Amino acid sequence: MIDIDVTSSTPIYTQIVDGVKEAILKGLLEPGEKLPSVRDMAKLMTLNPNTVQKAYQQLEREKVVVTVRGRGTFISEEYKPRKDEDKMNEVKEIFKKGIIEAFYMGFDKQKILNFVKNLVEEMEGLNKND
Amino acid sequence: MIDIDVTSSTPIYTQIVDGVKEAILKGLLEPGEKLPSVRDMAKLMTLNPNTVQKAYQQLEREKVVVTVRGRGTFISEEYKPRKDEDKMNEVKEIFKKGIIEAFYMGFDKQKILNFVKNLVEEMEGLNKND
Amino acid sequence: MIDIDVTSSTPIYTQIVDGVKEAILKGLLEPGEKLPSVRDMAKLMTLNPNTVQKAYQQLEREKVVVTVRGRGTFISEEYKPRKDEDKMNEVKEIFKKGIIEAFYMGFDKQKILNFVKNLVEEMEGLNKND
């Protein structure tokens, strides 16, 4: 489901968190759907359960997911966007970094915008009807 | 010149690297201009010289900067963009991450594109009005 | 495993990098094989861990080696040669230097070529008899 690169510099647990979020946006995971248990997920992806655990905890902290004791972990039914200043800055920094690196790869303004446009559309997948 | 957040999870030397690149794109640092010596920069930012050194070396590896023996470190006169596959993927992943987080903040497609557009123009320095 | 000459003018970390590359070409280190951990290697060679670290990082930058989070550093499974112009020039300069010095030792053209031929075969490890 989620492809992990163990050699990447981004921690595995972060890759899981990002992967789950991406899958939800793409409609591959539906609100209310049950995620595999920590142990199953760990076996499935041949990862250390502690790593998966850490990812689930962060997903819960971000309210992307809720865990019901004894039943499992589920994609949140209704995700309420949080827009605090910290988050806003974080996102801004990410994009800034991307833009800087893009410029240094020789992209110009228009090329960057097209690049991002394509990515956004790819990400929206099938689940948004606008 | 460059503001460092010592509490950030991104390493200090990376913040320096990013900061220099950003300053160049914004026109705050001109090609050919001399950067403060490793020691001076370290004093200026109250960092250890080794940390600054590491940043300068990475900048040189990326050809953003050249060091002239015995004289110091200078912004490259002409930077030739190199776009290998790895770099391309890196940039893509950065933007993907940004887009995902933006969606989770409640942004829709158009809002994201505008957000990025503004950032790009801010980064371009003087070319704001095209 | 790798012999270091602390009196040499080539930095220790470079000697490690070269030593690892040589060991791989000679078949002494197999793709996928684990290198000693930074600390172990440092103890083994009575060096400071930072020095070994620097060598490992350069090897990773050159994709000779991959590091797997929490597990260690491994010889790359498949090394894809990258031959950018800079690298090409570097190699050319090395050989030029070697040739000049060889001439100054009284070698003629044929002697140099034989000398290099022997070295290449020595380096190739098992393919000595082709």
Add this chain to the structure above:
Amino acid sequence: MIDIDVTSSTPIYTQIVDGVKEAILKGLLEPGEKLPSVRDMAKLMTLNPNTVQKAYQQLEREKVVVTVRGRGTFISEEYKPRKDEDKMNEVKEIFKKGIIEAFYMGFDKQKILNFVKNLVEEMEGLNKND
């Protein structure tokens, strides 16, 4: 006459030494010919006289050049190749380094040998009649 790259990692004085040796082998500098004085050479190449001085001293140490007090510095009339073990090892190490890097650029044995052959012939220039 000799082109210096001030950004190179090889010291400038070494580049001068190598350059002079190369020029001699190529026949651009004849035995007995006078080299520009340290000060002239420094002006000519816009270098620090100390740097040129250091280069000349090393050339003299290697007996490539002789300086006659009050007259100047001249290319040695008869260069007697010295082949001590140290020099031999040095040259061997240079070639080994070159071969390793060539392999890592994807060259095979034959390609390396051809590469070196071409370089040798280029270096021999016009002054050797074999």
Add this chain to the structure above:
DNA sequence: GTGGTCTAGACCACC
């Protein structure tokens, strides 16, 4: 003066 290397020792995140 410049950058480059090395040691010592500490702390941290990740698996």
Add this chain to the structure above:
DNA sequence: GTGGTCTAGACCACG
């Protein structure tokens, strides 16, 4: 356990 970062302080080669 692993690698990664940072500080402090020292020494060196180069120009």
